[in-house]
Amino acid sequence: MSRVAEQYRRACQSLAGGVSSSTRLNRAVGHAMYFDRAAGCRLWDLDDREYIDLCTSHGATLLGHGDVRVRQAVERALARGAACSYENEQHAELAELLCDVIPCFERVRFTGSGTEATMHCIRLARAFTGRTKLLKFEGNFHGYHDQVMFAIGTPADQLGPDERPNPFPGSTGMVQALADQVVLVPYNRVDLLEQAFAEHGHELAAVIGEPVYYNAGCIIPSEEFVSALRELTVQNGVLLIFDEVLSAFRMGLGGAQEYLAVMPDLCTLGKAVGGGYPLSVFGGRKDIMDRLMPIGDCQHSGTYNGHPVVVAAALAAINAYRQPGFYDHIHAVAGLLHDGLTALFAKHGVAAHVQGLGARFGIYFGLKGPARNYRDAVQHQREQMLRFIKAAIGHGVYFHDYGGAACHHGFCAAMTVDDVHEVLRRLDLAIQSLRGAKSRLTTETQ
Numbered sequence: 546m547s548r549v550a551e552q553y554r555r556a557c558q559s560l561a562g563g564v565s566s567s568t569r570l571n572r573a574v575g576h577a578m579y580f581d582r583a584a585g586c587r588l589w590d591l592d593d594r595e596y597i598d599l600c601t602s603h604g605a606t607l608l609g610h611g612d613v614r615v616r617q618a619v620e621r622a623l624a625r626g627a628a629c630s631y632e633n634e635q636h637a638e639l640a641e642l643l644c645d646v647i648p649c650f651e652r653v654r655f656t657g658s659g660t661e662a663t664m665h666c667i668r669l670a671r672a673f674t675g676r677t678k679l680l681k682f683e684g685n686f687h688g689y690h691d692q693v694m695f696a697i698g699t700p701a702d703q704l705g706p707d708e709r710p711n712p713f714p715g716s717t718g719m720v721q722a723l724a725d726q727v728v729l730v731p732y733n734r735v736d737l738l739e740q741a742f743a744e745h746g747h748e749l750a751a752v753i754g755e756p757v758y759y760n761a762g763c764i765i766p767s768e769e770f771v772s773a774l775r776e777l778t779v780q781n782g783v784l785l786i787f788d789e790v791l792s793a794f795r796m797g798l799g800g801a802q803e804y805l806a807v808m809p810d811l812c813t814l815g816k817a818v819g820g821g822y823p824l825s826v827f828g829g830r831k832d833i834m835d836r837l838m839p840i841g842d843c844q845h846s847g848t849y850n851g852h853p854v855v856v857a858a859a860l861a862a863i864n865a866y867r868q869p870g871f872y873d874h875i876h877a878v879a880g881l882l883h884d885g886l887t888a889l890f891a892k893h894g895v896a897a898h899v900q901g902l903g904a905r906f907g908i909y910f911g912l913k914g915p916a917r918n919y920r921d922a923v924q925h926q927r928e929q930m931l932r933f934i935k936a937a938i939g940h941g942v943y944f945h946d947y948g949g950a951a952c953h954h955g956f957c958a959a960m961t962v963d964d965v966h967e968v969l970r971r972l973d974l975a976i977q978s979l980r981g982a983k984s985r986l987t988t989e990t991q
């Protein structure tokens with residue numbers, strides 16, 4: 546038995562489901578992956594097999610694994626004793642840096658996960674507006690608290706009509722009554738957004754959305770959709786929350802809000818903001834953020850908020866993203882990788898469509914045209930994707946399956962042009978290995 550298989554068997558005896566986080570099981574291979582070490586864009590498993598990483602810790606390690614600048618900052622914080630639950634001078638330094646680079650930030654707060662960041666933003670929006678309802682886009686993902694887990698992975702046959710998507714719960718155990726507080730609209734549908742505002746605009750505290758919908762691979766909102774979103778929220782006194790947990794730093798320093806040139810009222814950051822360490826951030830307009838205790842009346846607190854180790858890591862990571870040429874490199878690698886994948890699928894006649902922006906992308910098997918929202922993405926051929934991912938892993942390219950509709954993949958800044966060529970060479974072999982009758986990928990003509 547391989548050490549990876551043995552470790553999974555052992556973990557299942559004490560960890561529920563063998564994992565620390567449900568989505569850590571990679572269904573393409575039927576077990577969690579166990580990595581012994583990692584450096585740059587590469588990972589080595591317990592059996593010493595090497596992989597080029599196209600998951601990048603679900604997007605957290607944008608700089609690559611073991612970045613020396615982040616590691617040294619962490620080591621310095623540890624050497625100072627890492628006294629947590631107190632403030633030090635780096636909290637204000639990081640807050641200033643974030644207010645400098647993220648357009649909507651006038652004030653920020655630190656939390657531990659993306660889930661906490663969206664939870665606190667929503668409470669704050671309710672406190673500020675005195676309203677309770679939340680407009681959310683079907684399929685957009687905002688973490689694991691009950692209020693945002695409706696319609697995150699609705700099966701294709703239970704979507705309901707376009708005008709009234711089914712608030713399908715993302716888990717058992719959720720309080721179903723919370724569904725009454727959510728207005729659901731398919732992403733990128735201006736007509737249905739206007740309709741929802743005509744009906745519910747006066748009772749909405751906030752709209753929360755992924756400004757680039759990476760959780761379904763990579764779906765960029767249309768200009769009309771983004772403008773309508775901002776106009777309708779302003780007209781109706783509704784706060785606009787951009788959940789940039791996945792999109793921030795991906796295509797530019799100022800995140801999707803800078804890329805789309807739209808200023809939300811509040812926004813959340815997670816994943817890449819901590820440079821691979823567990824930090825998340827929420828922030829926005831000063832008048833809204835001043836509703837937080839101790840100045841205001843809305844609670845946000847936590848023992849490990851702004852832990853000195855993760856604050857130090859975030860300072861090092863953001864300063865690395867600020868280096869001249871950082872995003873030129875990201876976009877050069879993105880162009881090469883996304884075009885290379887498209888050409889590879891075309892060469893093999895595989896019906897797969899690649900959509901990417903900056904350092905993340907999605908691959909949609911079997912879709913005829915571009916995916917514009919969850920309703921399109923959920924039509925992709927999941928079984929094909931699992932076969933592809935399994936073959937890719939077998940040939941040394943790590944893709945993760947999150948268990949949902951489409952998946953998001955990505956690369957880190959440590960990836961070189963040579964690494965991209967190596968990824969494409971390995972994937973060429975992986976696709977060739979699937980030519981066997983049973984497991985082959987669907988071709989354009991099928």
Ligand SMILES: Cc1ncc(COP(=O)(O)O)c(C=O)c1O
Nearest residue numbers: 658659660686687688788790791
């Ligand atoms: C857009 C978005 N929001 C929130 C979250 C939740 O973040 P976390 O897993 O850190 O709680 C995620 C995680 O994937 C995310 O992609």
